[in-house]
Amino acid sequence: MVDLWSMILTATIETLYMTGVAAAFTLLFGLPLGVLLVITDRGGIWEAPLLNRTLGVLVNIGRSTPFVILMVAVSPLTRLLIGRSIGTTAAIVPLVVAAVPFMARVVEQALHEVGSGLIEAALAMGSSNWQVVTKVLLPEALPSLVRGTALMLVNLVGYSAMAGAIGGGGLGDVAVKWGYNRYQLDVMYVSLVVLVVMVQVMQWIGDSLANRFTHK
Amino acid sequence: MVDLWSMILTATIETLYMTGVAAAFTLLFGLPLGVLLVITDRGGIWEAPLLNRTLGVLVNIGRSTPFVILMVAVSPLTRLLIGRSIGTTAAIVPLVVAAVPFMARVVEQALHEVGSGLIEAALAMGSSNWQVVTKVLLPEALPSLVRGTALMLVNLVGYSAMAGAIGGGGLGDVAVKWGYNRYQLDVMYVSLVVLVVMVQVMQWIGDSLANRFTHK
Amino acid sequence: MIELKALTKVFRQNGQETEALRNVSLHVPRGQIFGILGQSGAGKSTLIRCVNLLERPTSGEVWVDGREITRLSPAELRAARQEMGMIFQQFNLFDSRTVAGNVAYPLEVAGWDRSRIASRVAELLELVGLSDKAHAYPAQLSGGQKQRVGIARALAPGPKLLLSDEATSALDPDTTRSVLALLREINRKLGLTILLITHQMEVVKQVCDSVAILEGGRLVEQGGVLELIGRPGSRLRQLFYEPFRDTAFHLHPGGVLAALFFVGDSADEPLISSVVRQFQVDANIVQGAVERIAGTTVGRLLVEFTGRPDDIQAALEYLARRGVSPEVIERG
Amino acid sequence: MIELKALTKVFRQNGQETEALRNVSLHVPRGQIFGILGQSGAGKSTLIRCVNLLERPTSGEVWVDGREITRLSPAELRAARQEMGMIFQQFNLFDSRTVAGNVAYPLEVAGWDRSRIASRVAELLELVGLSDKAHAYPAQLSGGQKQRVGIARALAPGPKLLLSDEATSALDPDTTRSVLALLREINRKLGLTILLITHQMEVVKQVCDSVAILEGGRLVEQGGVLELIGRPGSRLRQLFYEPFRDTAFHLHPGGVLAALFFVGDSADEPLISSVVRQFQVDANIVQGAVERIAGTTVGRLLVEFTGRPDDIQAALEYLARRGVSPEVIERG
């Protein structure tokens, strides 16, 4: 059973790699997208109904397309960026594409909770929109954003199991391919346990950071 | 092309049925679970570290298990409840099992945003924990809860595409079966468009309700 | 009604310790209106929050109505809290409830039935002048309107004890007067005990029977309002009266500037008049006030006496005999 | 500095309309400390929020520093706002920033460099007495401490105009006095114009040059503080002085109860004394105050005159000639 453990180790690294890199890019795109959704909304600091509507529809398209189809749909993009559409690195592209709209909604929800009084105070002091976003909206919503990021990260772990279809590998894929499809229950249980531990750690870090950042 | 439209119609109804019923049950279980996570937490109104830890781990297990595996894992439960483990109705069980932990986290995030001053005010007036939850926590977090419910609903639509594996049917399944598995792009596009419209409507209703419930 | 015994509260956060209350012992008799005064950050809010256990004391005991509040079971604590109204410094209104809904909250908690709630809410909104805002949400209210909702909410269930953290700070003088009159009335008619924090000396003058003064978490003074005001050098007196020194007053040559202080009886006699007539001195009131405090007339005047030095001296001695205790501030 | 022209603001919500401001025209000269008074809900906060366009007027014009503020481009508006400090009724501190971080905010916005910010923040925290709380978060502060952070934040960038919505409502009298002294000093030294809302007559007495009084969204009175106080029947006078009627005073038979009011010069003479001596009447000060308002002595006393009716009459006439305008309230 040397195989089992080396397989689990490889898969763990693959999962960490895929979700880690994907999470970084998801934050990179999802955060601004969520911010845009909030500030361009009616009553926002940079009202732009048309842009808001358009972004909303794009996000909804991303959110409603099944992940397997998304994987196929973005494969030209993946090939453009990574050179091929299969493999662990290639899986990151559809993961990001799937997670960004989700993250945008989570960010939107978090920012909506920032009191209007604080935004007013910032505006009254002559802040630019950029300053309102970076110095008030995001810092004030930080605990909620951190919780949302944990939510997104765990969702990514879930999606990454499906990325096995395009050779993404990872724990979820191992659990499905070997455990579920080939009835190697030991492989399945071990990989699931590692997955649960991984998610537990992510959630724990998220909760701790959120509490640390809460000053209310 | 008569087939296409009747297929889409059936699939639309299946999706609405699956996600609708699953959403109802998800709220039924996810809401209390999320509330419990918050009130049993350190500093909560009903501190219970052990229960909190246990619920957290259960939620994380649900969140980290790949959906295909979850479907198999819950099939004995499904059979117990529905009488069989395949078909559209049977698909609702794993959908609920997958969505409840997610909803719990979303509820947790929303309730964390309720100002401690309000909870204090409620306690100072001699409210029971139950009253704090039902009369303060939930109503005050309502806009955020509604946005979270929209998030969950759209996630359910996403999961339901995978429920095709157990004969769940629905738009996502059609899109995957025809578009992804059989490369029939017309069916895929039509079902995706219907899906997007459906998600758009859900999101729009969620946003409107959230705004309606916002009195800040 | 309330008895605090050696109450201490220490906040620990980020490794820093703040001793908000230090060994405070205090007795508030039933039916009194008891004021808590002190500078910003002195620990007033912390003290009042210890009474209904929103803040758990680090050490010490809190007795309310004969029971040690930290030792109550959760259910007993709830029941006890239902008999205490609280007005918060930051209002803490429920954003999701209308004005009427906010006032109805404690009644719902106490299990009143719908129709009784409706009429009680209407009655209270009438009292605080917000009947027309019954269906508005807190976000649509002005600061003072929010504060009045807080007052109505605290009074709604007819509590035995009212804890008030600056209940009138956001109110204009007229509205303040009417709220204070309301509190006085409930206090007299129903025996409501009130523990109130305030920075407004007007409030102390109009409604307080006794006060306690906190300084840096310690209790530095406690007693009846008149008693403390009558005591030269008391903190309450310092709080009431700003020092006379910032006047730009130029003494006449030979004039004597003296501060007069008189309470009750002496205030009802024409003191200045008598002095002027009896001692051949002139008296000019430079600054000061004669006012009703806790139902009694209290005067504090800065008076310039002019005339022959002997006469002035005699006049001052006469005043001293009449209980006015003149204090010479400056001689010209 | 500020010129409001026919300002009207209507709030529409849930089909209900609230006319918070109605046709208000107002001029605040540069370098003045200008008070806005009025009952709770009169529209004071709304007015001040129109000045920096936090609230967009329904109609009317807002001129600040010679420019119509509603017509500025977003960039111009930002620049204009950077020169106006604002103290909020509800503080609106950033929960995620420490006390120092809150005060630093407007300086960051204005693009100050790090070291200048640090020293300026330290200076301001010193001024408001919060140096030891620099690293605390707003949630760890008392009400008055929060308010002082708000004051420091508004003053930090050295604005030309300060908009203050009840900046001292949560402060004890001592702290209030020192904050007001600070505002007066900045006003004198740097020519800061201040538009302030207050319910505290102490604030008006100590720092305001002029005031405007709102009632139900309309401007009902406007003018210099002394001028308005000197005008019998003015609203400001009503706000300053509660009616004398609630005294439990029993007149002597034949006594005459009269209200005296005097400003400036007449206050500097021994009026009561002269009357007593010249007219063979006794004068007992029943209630009232002689105080410094806007740098001038203002007296308002309720005095019982006893003696022969003719003498009393002559005394009152003498007082009237001396500009005291006695008003007979009651005859015994």
Place this chain on the structure above:
Amino acid sequence: GGAKQSAGKAEQVTLKVGASVTPHAEILKSIQEAAAAEGIKLEIVEFTDYVQPNIALAEGDLDANYFQHLPYLTNFAEERKLDLVSVGPVHLEPLGFYSSKLSSIDQLADGATVSIPDDPTNAGRALKLLADQGLITLKEGVGVKATPNDIVDNPKKLDIEMLQAEYLPRSLEDVDAAVINTNYYLDAAKNLGVKANVLARESAEDNPFANIVAVRKGDENRPEIQKLMSLLRSEAVAKFINETYDGAVIPAF
């Protein structure tokens, strides 16, 4: 369960058959009318995965299923201790070795990437196909359970990538060659315009991977099952298969 022993011959009997969408469900649909004429109401439940149909059958949710080959069934029944048996093969879906870059196996360079299906039997079949072409050598006796871990000799150091079967035609751009189920390839060629050369094909002769109909043990001789089988293994069905599937599916009776 829907298994009803019909008392009267005139009564309609409902047969619930689980099937993959193509071609199984389509083949079943082609006999639906004929079955009805013989008093059998054929209810077709479509599945996209390969686990549930067997479980549903064992649990009694289905009367029969038609989606797998014998080795898969045997293996599955053994692992899960289910009493399921085959009542005969119907068709074969051969695997092909395709490439859009190469025109013959000889052109496979050292270190070339080859993608194969990731489901257990198709992976085994694909590896056997590669082994038959002399590209790799598999461990003695692994049979259908073969996985890339069972390769004992790989002279060309082929990089073998397991992907979802449906994705294989789409992976042709990314790999040098792919082992694809012929039906998937043909669908993709028709609908996506994928073009590739056939480097090799799984042989149809004596192929154990013909798709069979499975039932619970003991049901083999139920008259309606017998009827179903004779309908499925008829000339009409053979004709239907040959005309419809263009070589991607071939009759196996």
